[in-house]
Amino acid sequence: MDSLSASTAESFRLLFSGDAALWVIIFTSFTVSVRAILIAAPLAFVVAFLMAHLRYRGRRTMIAGFSALQSIPAVVVGLTVYLVFSRSGPLGDLQLLFTHSSMIIGQILLSFPLLVALSHAAFQAADRRVWETSVTLGAKPYRAFMTLLHEIRFGLIAALLAGFGRIIAEVGCSMMVGGNILGYTRNIPTAIALETTRGEFAQAIALGMVLLVLALLLNGLLAFFQGRGEMSS
Amino acid sequence: MKHIFANLIILSIVLFSTHALAGERPVVRMAITTSTENSGLLDIIQPVFEQVLDIRVHVIAVGTGKALELGRRGDVDVVLVHARPAEEAFVAAGYGVARHEIMYNDFIMVGPEDDPAGVRSMRDAGKALARIAAAAAVFVSRGDDSGTHKKELAIWQQAGIEPEGYWYRQVGQGMGKTLQIAGEMQAYTLVDRGTWLAHRANIPLKLLVADGPDLKNAYGIIAVSPERFPNVHYPDVERLIHWFGSDEAHALIAGYRVDGEQLFYPVN
Numbered sequence: 399m400d401s402l403s404a405s406t407a408e409s410f411r412l413l414f415s416g417d418a419a420l421w422v423i424i425f426t427s428f429t430v431s432v433r434a435i436l437i438a439a440p441l442a443f444v445v446a447f448l449m450a451h452l453r454y455r456g457r458r459t460m461i462a463g464f465s466a467l468q469s470i471p472a473v474v475v476g477l478t479v480y481l482v483f484s485r486s487g488p489l490g491d492l493q494l495l496f497t498h499s500s501m502i503i504g505q506i507l508l509s510f511p512l513l514v515a516l517s518h519a520a521f522q523a524a525d526r527r528v529w530e531t532s533v534t535l536g537a538k539p540y541r542a543f544m545t546l547l548h549e550i551r552f553g554l555i556a557a558l559l560a561g562f563g564r565i566i567a568e569v570g571c572s573m574m575v576g577g578n579i580l581g582y583t584r585n586i587p588t589a590i591a592l593e594t595t596r597g598e599f600a601q602a603i604a605l606g607m608v609l610l611v612l613a614l615l616l617n618g619l620l621a622f623f624q625g626r627g628e629m630s631s
Numbered sequence: 632m633k634h635i636f637a638n639l640i641i642l643s644i645v646l647f648s649t650h651a652l653a654g655e656r657p658v659v660r661m662a663i664t665t666s667t668e669n670s671g672l673l674d675i676i677q678p679v680f681e682q683v684l685d686i687r688v689h690v691i692a693v694g695t696g697k698a699l700e701l702g703r704r705g706d707v708d709v710v711l712v713h714a715r716p717a718e719e720a721f722v723a724a725g726y727g728v729a730r731h732e733i734m735y736n737d738f739i740m741v742g743p744e745d746d747p748a749g750v751r752s753m754r755d756a757g758k759a760l761a762r763i764a765a766a767a768a769v770f771v772s773r774g775d776d777s778g779t780h781k782k783e784l785a786i787w788q789q790a791g792i793e794p795e796g797y798w799y800r801q802v803g804q805g806m807g808k809t810l811q812i813a814g815e816m817q818a819y820t821l822v823d824r825g826t827w828l829a830h831r832a833n834i835p836l837k838l839l840v841a842d843g844p845d846l847k848n849a850y851g852i853i854a855v856s857p858e859r860f861p862n863v864h865y866p867d868v869e870r871l872i873h874w875f876g877s878d879e880a881h882a883l884i885a886g887y888r889v890d891g892e893q894l895f896y897p898v899n
Contacts, residue, residue, distance in 0.1 A: 485705035485860060492860060495706055496660060496691060577691040596669050597809040597830050
């Protein structure tokens with residue numbers, strides 16, 4: 399009990415005294431996950447839009463497929479990305495293993511199915527007449543698409559937040575393809591794993607609190623935007 | 632909102648390009664054992680050799696088995712591990728250039744205060760393990776193909792015992808975590824002295840077996856073969872290995888103390 403309260407007190411000191419090493423780790427987590435979500439989301443929205451608006455063979459299978467892929471374990475994605483980008487692997491010459499780039503690729507793969515499934519639900523729920531009216535009024539497909547995005551923005555933001563929530567907290571993939579390199583690829587979840595094995599619980603608790611606050615914040619925003627989405631439809 | 636999406640795309644391009652501009656000094660990737668990382672030695676010497684050699688070293692801390700596997704796949708430029716037979720096999724198979732022994736310390740055995748197997752003050756680790764097996768006292772094994780795990784298996788083999796049964800528990804974790812688990816279970820375990828010194832304040836176990844001839848723990852550094860993997864940064868690695876043989880490195884390694892005790896002994 400003693401060590402728990404002492405570690406917690408120390409963790410607050412670390413957080414608020416601006417401990418540089420701690421903030422580098424937090425910064426790494428955010429830059430990697432934000433970049434991953436910014437790359438994954440536009441593509442996911444287009445795929446989701448096509449699934450919602452076109453009628454083609456295999457559409458149902460595709461929807462079911464993305465739904466199923468939402469629950470793929472992070473370590474499986476990590477292992478796959480590792481084997482592909484290992485210097486002995488098919489894309490080894492790119493030398494991306496143990497860099498931010500490979501972590502971003504892993505997180506894109508992790509968040510993509512979730513983004514597609516959630517935004518597909520939003521597109522599906524949107525009134526088809528938004529698209530049809532825009533096109534009838536002479537809008538080019540790109541403009542019409544943007545109008546549609548605007549119409550269902552709350553649903554899309556909810557999808558973004560859920561996707562971000564999944565990748566900011568995952569440890570398996572980041573550990574395997576990032577390598578947990580100090581000052582470079584060490585992010586919040588891998589640092590917590592390491593500090594726990596080192597017995598440095600204060601660091602682990604401090605980082606855990608950052609994730610916890612973030613999770614609460616994201617969930618709050620998610621509830622807010624889902625509420626707005628329901629009101630506007 | 633339309634603008635927001637366009638802005639997000641621009642923002643992501645900016646974020647990526649700053650990343651591309653960030654590289655300056657050559658980067659060497661070094662796979663090391665978790666016990667070295669946990670000991671804290673690297674925190675002292677890494678800034679020094681990065682400065683002296685004008686390189687950046689990315690340290691990836693894994694078990695010895697995984698470190699050698701990263702080397703065999705060409706995913707790192709150099710490995711710093713502690714499992715001599717496995718290291719020699721690594722070099723013999725052409726994955727590494729040569730093995731340089733840079734330092735050593737020792738393994739110890741820790742266990743519960745009441746010592747149900749009666750191994751306190753023994754020196755011979757093989758005989759101590761035989762007593763633990765005979766008493767079926769709980770023993771926690773790393774079970775992760777690390778250098779410490781290989782060492783433990785070698786001692787069992789020398790003692791002529793096949794460890795199995797409910798008392799023999801393989802946890803598949805790093806050294807620090809394994810110590811914590813052994814502490815919670817009040818079990819015996821084999822540990823490198825460095826990790827023990829770093830953790831002993833928080834672990835309810837006692838040092839019981841030490842100083843035996845079979846408990847030496849030698850660390851070797853091996854450059855990954857540039858013939859097999861043309862992408863490795865061999866010239867920088869060669870300079871790094873050379874640095875480990877310098878007086879500066881020896882002084883730093885010998886001078887490193889945890890709780891007032893010397894942890895590593897440099898090899899000339």
